[in-house]
Structure formats: C-alpha cells, structure tokens
Amino acid sequence: MHEVLVPLDFAVVGLYLVILIGIGAWVSFKKDRDTDENLFLAGNSLGWPSIGFTMWGTNVGPSMLIASASIGYTTGIVAGNFAWYAFIFIFLLAVVFAPRYMGARVQTLPEFMGKRFGDSTRNILAWYMIVTILISWLSLTLFAGGILIRQILNFPMWLSVIVLIIIAAFFTIAGGLKAIAYTNVFQMILLIVVSLALTLTGIYSVGGVGELIARAPAEYWNLFLPADDPNYPWIAIILGYPVMGVWFWCTDQSMVQSVLGAKNLKQGQLGANFTGWLKILDVPLFILPGILCFLIFPDLENPDEAYMTMVTKLFPVGMTGLVMAVLIAALVSTIDSALNALSTVFTVDIYVKKYHPNATQKRVVMVGRIVTVVGALLAIFITLAIDSIRGLNLFDIFQSVLGFIAPPMSVVFLFGVLWKKTTTKAANTILIFGTLLSIGTGIMYLWVFPQEVYGIWPHFLLLSFYIFVFLCFLVVIISLVDSKRKDVSTNVLDYGKLPRIPTNVKWLWAVLIVIMIALYIIFNGHG
Template structure:
C-alpha cells in the first residue's frame, strides 16, 4: 500500500494543462466583462445567473479539507458526517427566502454594511474587523495550510512551494477578473472536483465487488447518521441542536458565502442559485464521504485515517486519472483562496477605505485599492500559512473550534435582526461586544478541559446553549431599553418582497418542497 503518489509525466502534464485552463478561463471572463468599479470587482457587476451562483457556492464549500477530511471522518465513523450536508438545506432555504431579500432590499455589498443599516455604527465596526481577521486567518491562511500540506505531500515538494504556487495562481485571476471570474471558474472547478471523486468511488466499488459487498463488509453502525445520545463523537441531540447555530452563521452571514448570492442579477437568480446548492448538498455525502468507507474495506488499519482519500488515489487510479484527481485537489485549494482574498478585499475596500480612510473615493479608485488589497492580503496569508506550517498542526483544529464559538453572537444578532423588528441597537452591540469574549472564553475552557473534562457537554450542545442564552439576553435588553426611533429596523419580509420586481415565487417554493421530500427520504433511509 502506497501513501504517496508516483507522479508520471502524463499526470504532471495533465495538472499543468488543467491549471492553465483554469487561469485562462478566469482571465477570459475578466477581459470579456470589463472591470470598471468596485462593484464589478467584488460582486461581478451583480450579473451572475442562478447556475453560476449555485456552482460558485458549491465550489467554495468543496475544499481540500472536505476532499481529504471527509475521507478520514468516514473511515472512522461512517455516514454520521452526512448530517453536515443534509441539514444544510434548512439554512440555505433561510438564506434564500429570508436573508437574500433583505440583503437585496438594503443594497448592501458586505455583511458589516447590513449591520450598519440594521443596528448602527458600533455593530458595523465590530463585524468589519471581525470579518477581515477571520477571513484572512481562517478562510485563507488555514485553507492554504491544510491544502498546501496535502499537495506538498502528494507532489513531494516543500510546503512553501505549494503555498506560493497556489497563492500566485489564485491572485492572478482574482485581481484581474474579480468575483465574476471566480464564479465562472468555479463552475468548471466544481465539475472536475466532483467527477474526480466519482471516478475514485466507482473504481473502489468495482475493486470491492459491488454495492452489496460494500454494505456487508462495513460495520453496521457506519450506515446510520444518528448516533446514540452517549456517543462521544457525534451524539444525535448535540448535532440537531448545535448545527443550526453554525448553519445560520456560515450559510447566512459569512461574507465568503453570501457575497456570491449578492452577485446575482436579481433576487430570483440568487434564490434559484441557493436552491441549486441545496440540491447538490443531497449528493455530497455519496460523492465525498463514501470513499472513506471504501478505503476502510480495502485498506484497513490505516495509521492516519485522514490519508484515506490520498491512499485511494495512490493505489487505485491509473496513469492519467491520477493527474486529473490531483488537479482537482489543487484547483479546490486555489478556488478557496481566491474566494477568501476577494471577500477580505471587499470588506476592507468598501467598509474601511471608503468609509474611514477616504470617504469620497471614486468607484475607480476603490477598484484600484481593491486590486492592491487582493495582492497584499494574499501575500500576507501566504506568509502566515508558511509560518503556521512550522508549528503543531493542532493549531488548525483550535482555530476551527474558536470559529465555532464565535458563531453564537453573530447568529443571534443577524437572526434577531431579520425576524424581530423590536431588536435594538443597544442589545445587538452588547451581544456582540460582550457575547464574543464570553463565547471564546467558555470555548477555550472547554477545549482545554478546564476545570475537568466531565464538566463540559459536547461542543455542539454547548454552542446551542450559548446561543439560547444570548437570544434571551438580547430579547430582554431590547424590551427593557426599547429604541426611541425605529428608523434603523428593516421592513417586514412582505414589504421587502413587495419592493422588488414581481416574479412567480410559487415555482421557488415548489423547488424547495421537492428538496424537502428528497432530504426526508434520505433521513428515513439512513436514520
């Protein structure tokens, strides 16, 4: 059994050709649509069609962490991780039918701008700097770290070389083509990544002897997605209670995700694109999770379960397909970096530079600043990833956990802001400025088992409890200290829809109903 890929000349040629096509497509679209303003750079001129939106979000979600990490999770726990895909449709529905209309009605370009419209300057300031720091560290530097380590191992090159190469390629078409180029290359990249994973799975099934053999030769508990309440990894109640907190934060308020819906040419295209993403989520576990189970059958007793996908690639694929699979991994890394640095630059240029440094800057000046920030931020992220590669890799797990504990205050203020008109600025500010350090402090104590491991519930259950506390806190403060004027509150959802060009929303709801039926069948089958 090999854990490193023997790269042939043909495979190397395929990788180079694919990356050249990827960059070429991005540059082609950047020249086809001229970038004249910051809106063109960061939101593609708000011109994306629904399928570009859906595939672009899908590509943001399909990262090297998913390709490699999902294999390791399935190798040890089976299908339980499917919850993170099959529960997502609820929050994509919330994004499409509740948040997107409000985002379009307020004509915002970034998430801090939305809080400015809803709660005022202090909430805007908090989320502006939070978004920049979290995006640069979590969405770019750590993606470069994890993806770069995988690619460096596969290609047997130094980590810095993988990080520099990915950064240069991502920056090359992000700075020139902006989100429009990113979204359109995302359509290409998502197709290739998916096909590569499907090919690996089909070859593995054939090697095992068919689907029946896969089921009979794997542990029975691998095929249920609800684990007992005393399960130490993913107890069912912790998943069902905790995922909504992270789901709202990630799918409805994260700049890297929401920015791609804001680039849609209309609410309708944004909603259909989000619906496409929800439909694709039904397929994700079958494509990216099952290979881990196949690897468990074919290569038991792996010392490092996270290497499951790499072991499959190294031992099952013939010459040529190895190149396509590795190209897909590299493309996924490049795409995630491109989305991250574009989101960082959008927040800095539109929220910091245009409102603090030079309030009267022209759209063309903001475009130039945005491009410079894209180049500068990608360079900083690259240096950070190289620095982080020299320390314990457990730092990545810690960063993900800290991100999870930042979700409760943001989920609270965004959700309360769109569903409850009486939510006040004072309550939102207190929730953000007091709730964030509270959640980080409690999260750090839980991660370090202080004062004792038995004292803490599962981290997803703890996240739910923190959010419940903050929602009650925000409601109480809002009622005790009502807003003197309600000018900052948002219109109702009905008013928001009424202000937009009319279209037949019944078709959208029919689509969501079909997705609900599919998801219900999947849970009936695996629950």
C-alpha cells in the first residue's frame, strides 16, 4: 500500500508537523512556564471546549480509527457501543466524581484516594496508575501507530514506534497539559473534517445513503447482536462494558486530567457533556468508513487495513498526506496526554510526596520531564510485546487488554466514593490482590491459553464482569470484618459542601440522554 504516496503527500505531512510543533513551542514559551501546576494541570485554566476536545482526542487515537474501521468492516456498527454506551459513564464523571475530585482540591487521583484511605493506598494506586498508563495508553496506542506507519511507509515496527514517541515526548516535555490542550483542539477539528470527507466520499462511491442501507447486511445496523453471537453478544456488552466504562471515564488519570485542569467545576461538567456529544460522531466518522469499505472493497485480506484502503483508493493526491498527518496527530495527542498523566502521577504522588516534599518547582518540573523520557522508552518495549499477540483483531486486542486492567480500579473508586464503610485494608487488598487476579487472568487469556486455541473461555467482557463482581463481594466482606476491629477508622473524605448542578448543565445532559436513548432504539430494529 505504501507505494501510493507521492512527494506531495510527504510535503503535506511535513508542513502539518511544522505547524503543530510551532503551536506547541508558542504555548510553552509563554509566561509562567516553570510552575508544576501549569505543566501538569494547565494552571487550572481550561474552559469546556478544550476539556471536551482533549478528553475526546485522548480517546480517539489512530488506534481507534484503524480498529473501529476494521470492526465496522467485519461486524457493522456493534462496536458503536464502545462509543455510545459511554455517555452513562461520562455523566457519572460529571455529576458524581468531578464534584468530589474538585471539592477535595487534588492534582491526581492517587492523591484523592490518599485523602480517603491514607498514604498506603495513595502509594499503591500511584504505581498501579503508572503501570496502566504504560500498558493501556502508551503501548496500545503506539502499537496501532506502528501498524499504521508499517502499512504506509513499510518501516519495521520498532522504527515506527521510535519516530512516533519522539514527536509526542517533545510536546509533553515542552509545554505540559496547556500545549496538549491547545494542539488538541486544532487537531480534533481537522480530524473531524477529514474523517467526514472520507465518510461522504465513501457514501458517494456506494451510490448514496439509500444504497448504503440497502446493500449492507441487515445485522450490520444493530447495536445489540443475539446472545449466541460469537463476537459481541448483547449480554457481554451490557454487563462487561460498564466495568471498563467506570474505570476509563471516571478513574483514569489520562482521561480525568483535563477535567481536573478546569477553571471551575461548571466548566469541567460542561466539558464532560461536550465529550458526550463528540462521542456520537465516533460511529459515522470511524465505524461507517469500515462498513463502506466492506461494500466497495469486499475482498480485503486484512480488515485492519480498511481505513487506509479507503484513504489511499478514494482520496486524491495530497489529501492522502493530510489524512496521514491527521492520523499521526491523533496518535501524538493520545500519547502526549498519557505521558503527561504519567509524569504528573510519578512526580506529585511518588517523588514529592515520598522522597522530596520540599523540592523546588524547577526541580519538580525537571523530574517530570525525566519521567516522560523513561516512560517513553519503557512503552517501546511493551509495544513490541503486544505485537506478538496472535489471533485477535486489533479492536479486540484493545478492548480485552482494557477489560483486564479495569476491574480493580472500578471497584476501589466506586466503593471509595459511594460507600462510607469501605476500609483502607479492603481498598489495598483489591488494588494488590485484585490486580494480580485480573491481569493474571488477562495474561492467561491472551498469551498462555489463548481463546482461539483452547476455546475454554467466556467472552472477555463477561470475564471482566465476573472479576468485577467477585472483587465487589471481597471489598464488602473485608470492610465488614475489618470494621469490627476497635482500631480501624474509616476515613471519610471531606469534599466541602457539594455544589448544586447548574441548570444549564442539567438541561444539556437531559437532552444528550434523550438523544442517546433514541439512537439505541433506532439502531436495534434491523434484521
């Protein structure tokens, strides 16, 4: 496929990167660049548009584009659940978690849990988050980016990954969250425009919307597939996705960081709402091109190439270069958000809290930058390990890895925030034992006894749900037994007085919820 690109395409990519680096440099050389607040949380200066675009941009890496088109090609819009079902958990972030995070005045989520359960929990959680950011954000995203560059330029995986991480690390080191937020808005608007152009070109090639609906298999338009469907039975999605959704949208530092950087709670809640609206676009912009590709190029050997096939076969010269630039940019925005979250957690929760409480701002920023470089190097090695997983498509590799990371975090945060009787011992047990159980099961499922060889496993989303339920029982039992001891105090976090939800925030959420329910009704009556 790589021979399709011409010099003009490379020139467009080059120009785009120059503009992007220019924006990053401009932001980082503006005033007050040496305060750690500014580096990590953008000096609490973010308004709702940049919060929405940053959360969505962190979520929509090229991994998402390539994987969504791939799953659209093979199964239709069922994967839209991973975008549309999310509105419930983004709502949970806005009305339950964000007021408490911001009321507790924290920079990181381990710091929040430290205030709730004590320093031991904060410490475990900080290391846990560092590991999950390395695996789920950096390595999976780099893996998808490596596939992309391998498809286009014929580079080996290791070289593709190194090129990408150098560009991303530049932003994080130079400007922190503020540079990321500025460049994300620019990148995401361009991404929407280019993806929309691809979808419309595809619809035109097929012969219009009527032809698209008539020619695609009827089941391609169903969000819920029968309970005996081998790939995505509805029960697995209904039960399994919430475990991932709570972790991903409400408790993951990379996602929540831009809400913590909001000017105030209302801007954070409006930003989360805006993300919910942007998530509606995932299906027409990223999954639909896969369905269109299935109709136009039904004989693809590898569905993971659906997105790039559409781009290289349907777009004119120069436009392909622009898509390449946007994909690289989407990749960079995910990686730099993750690198920023990684350096924030390490610097604030481990370096300053445990070892150097009196470190100067300059020193803190320098350590954050060193951590960014080390994190980038570690991510390269993990990416090459993921490259060795066989038998699953790209989308399933992503979702299954996330499904095995999610249960312990979802349990600890839900109980920590919603049940006052949860004890420190219970939280720490779930974080240590629960993580070993969950990730151990994942390693068994993906590498040791892979599903396609042994066929002994339930669906990975159901597996994630079973682990979650087991850990919920465990946290209740340990807390109840523990609280009978005289010396145990359950530390209830003081959030201050939780503010009322502003009227316009309520209305915007109400309208979004009605629209999401309508979409689910519309896309379930086919076949």
